[in-house]
Amino acid sequence: MEKMINEKGYYFDGGLLQLIGWNLLGILVTVFTLGICYPWAITMIYSWEAKHTVLDGRRLHFKGTALGLFGQWIKWLLLSIITLGIYLFWVNISLKKWKTANLEFID
Incomplete structure (x- = not known):
């Protein structure tokens, strides 16, 4: 399959089978570790x-760690308990902010 590149040179070159494989691995690991x-x-x-x-000819790199995200999960869980579940509405946004803060360009 050919890459779709826009006029700014933005593209994604991952494949469907890779995505399915990584997601299956993630599900298996999550299930087996409860x-x-x-x-x-x-x-x-x-x-x-x-x-x-x-993006603009520069490849992205994700520098976040599982341990760093685990700490965020604990914080978000505590905030959700304290607010009787109201904070759960913000968890998805907080996760997107954490993800974005951990992206950088490979030079």
């Missing part, structure tokens, strides 16, 4: 996505 390694599965998939994304 959810404890879910942050690892998320960071693994984010890393794959970044590695296959090119």
Whole structure:
């Protein structure tokens, strides 16, 4: 399949079978560890996505770690308990902010 490159040189060169494989691996790891390694599965998939994304001819790199995300999960869990679940509405946004803060260009 050919890459779709826009006029600014932005493209994604990952494949469907790779995506399915990484997602299956993430699901298996999460299930077999009863959810404890879910942050690892998320960071693994984010890393794959970044590695296959090119913006202005520069490839992205995801520098986040499972341990760093695990700490965020604990914080978000506590905030959700304290606010009786209201903070859960912000968890997805907080996760996107964490992901974005951990992206950088490979030079």
